[in-house]
Amino acid sequence: MAQSSEIAGMPTCLFFYGSLRDEDLLYQITRAAPGSLTLTPAYLPFYHVRRVAGESFPMIFPDPDDRTDGVLLSGLSDEQRARIAYFEDSDYRLEPHEVITDAGPVRAGVYQPTAKLRDSGEPWDFAAWQAQDKALLLECAAEQQSYFGTVPQALVELWWPDIKARAASRLAAKGTPVPAEPSIRQTFTRADVEPIKVDEIYREYFAMEDHYVRFRTYAGAMSQEVKRGLFITGEAVTILPYDPVRDELVLIEQWRVGPWAFGDANPWTIEVVAGRLDGDTSAEITARREAEEEAGVEISHIEPIGRYYTTPGISTEVLNSFIGCADLSAAGGVHGLEEEGENIRVLRLPYWEAIEAMHRGEVNSGPAILSLVALARQRDRLRMIWR
Numbered sequence: 001m002a003q004s005s006e007i008a009g010m011p012t013c014l015f016f017y018g019s020l021r022d023e024d025l026l027y028q029i030t031r032a033a034p035g036s037l038t039l040t041p042a043y044l045p046f047y048h049v050r051r052v053a054g055e056s057f058p059m060i061f062p063d064p065d066d067r068t069d070g071v072l073l074s075g076l077s078d079e080q081r082a083r084i085a086y087f088e089d090s091d092y093r094l095e096p097h098e099v100i101t102d103a104g105p106v107r108a109g110v111y112q113p114t115a116k117l118r119d120s121g122e123p124w125d126f127a128a129w130q131a132q133d134k135a136l137l138l139e140c141a142a143e144q145q146s147y148f149g150t151v152p153q154a155l156v157e158l159w160w161p162d163i164k165a166r167a168a169s170r171l172a173a174k175g176t177p178v179p180a181e182p183s184i185r186q187t188f189t190r191a192d193v194e195p196i197k198v199d200e201i202y203r204e205y206f207a208m209e210d211h212y213v214r215f216r217t218y219a220g221a222m223s224q225e226v227k228r229g230l231f232i233t234g235e236a237v238t239i240l241p242y243d244p245v246r247d248e249l250v251l252i253e254q255w256r257v258g259p260w261a262f263g264d265a266n267p268w269t270i271e272v273v274a275g276r277l278d279g280d281t282s283a284e285i286t287a288r289r290e291a292e293e294e295a296g297v298e299i300s301h302i303e304p305i306g307r308y309y310t311t312p313g314i315s316t317e318v319l320n321s322f323i324g325c326a327d328l329s330a331a332g333g334v335h336g337l338e339e340e341g342e343n344i345r346v347l348r349l350p351y352w353e354a355i356e357a358m359h360r361g362e363v364n365s366g367p368a369i370l371s372l373v374a375l376a377r378q379r380d381r382l383r384m385i386w387r
Contacts, residue, residue: 014084015042015099015108017049017070018058019137021126026073028141029087030080042072042099044110051124052117056133058124059113072101072108086148087141090157091116136279139167147203162205164279165234169318172235192216196225207232231315235277238321239287240371241297242351243328244386249354249375250295250331251368253345270347270357271365272321273297283307283320291324295346296335299324301386305374310366319367323375325386351379 019025026037048066049058060068076084085094092111099108143163147156156163179185196212209230214222241250252271260267275290277283284302291297305321328348336342349357357363358372375382 010094010109011096011107012076012081013072013074013106013108014076014081015044015070015072015097015110017044017047017060017068017110018124018126019129019134020084020087021071022130022134025134025138025141028138029145030076030083031145032080037073038075040072040074040101042070042101042106042108044068044070044097044099049124051120051122052113053120054118056129056137059117059119060110061119070099072099072106083145083148086153086156087144090114090154135171136164136167139170140164143167151203159204161278162234165277166207166232166316168277168279169234169316172318173316186218188216194222201229229314231317233276233315233317234279235283235318235320236274237277237283237287237290238272238274238319238367238371239291239299239302239324240272240322240368240375241291241295241299241324241326241328241331242375242382243326244383246328247351247383248328248348249351250297250326250328251347251349251354251363252294252335253347254336254343269365270363270368272368272371274319274367277320284322287320287322287324291326293337294335294342294344295331296333297324297326297328297331299326301325303378303382305371321367321371321374323371323378323382325382351375 016026020029023037023039026032026039027034030037044060045067046062046064047060047068048063049060049068051057052059088094088111091114093114094109095112096107097110098105099110100106140160140163143166144156144160178189192215194214196214198212199210201208201210209232211228211230212225213228214225217223243249250273252273253268254271255267256269257267259269273287273290273294275286275294277286281289287302288299291299302325303323305323307318307320309315310317310319331348332346334343334345336344354363354372355376358369363369363372
């Protein structure tokens, strides 16, 4: 993240050519009162803008025949400037430039890319960013700015992938449709919950919070104030690779800290392939990638099982589970990413052997049991359409 020392000696006005041109994002970051910021259309001469490789945000390059449009932000307080610096990534540095407004040239600070960023060679379009990526960045900025003044910028930058994953999960939850009729669900909504306060207990790659609320009871009245501890994480995927020709499937075995900490005599678990969503990639694409990383298996067709909360009483975790069609003739061995400390044994099993292992209690993880039950229900149909 940009250091506050970069602000010293810089012009008080700031020029933005990327996502910070968006007023909603600026108000989210600066915590300014609605309508209080002074934004003026402006452009930076002799520069052009392109998208950063692998990212949704832009970078600028010197170009004597071009200009970069944007907005000039003035009238900022020291704290607001510091919040913007806290938001900007370490891949950018603040430098003074002359930008042009309708009233003439103005000296302004501009966040320029460092040599660490790679050019995609593709144009960056502000309107397209607003349509596709704005909502996610607004969610990210809300959490990121909650650390301002308490957590060092460098540490928050390390947390960014996890902030992004949690933000994507919150967006997905907010977009959950109201059940269509007929439905077994009751008609309560978020308006039937009264938030009182939230105490943050721990926050790093994961987070823990205590929530104090009252909620609507089935009798119609509001409940007493209740306290609920919550483990906060993002969404994840699971996939059960299945070979419809050989009637075989792949499970995996690996050491897990949960059974270890709980005192389990054998802290290795039999599971399905799984991985966390990163906020940039769909659940289906993530499932295919994890099948290759954890089991060395390429998935052709994919069948959704469902999207569900794993332990809604204590956690925000949501799983997207799939069955994947694969040729398992060469499946086996030990896999996983060494840099993540993964050591995963692949088990290629006949369908009935896996089902019997589940009934014996050897399959001891919830998503694996659910996936095997789902396969049992869908097996005949999948063998027919996938063969």
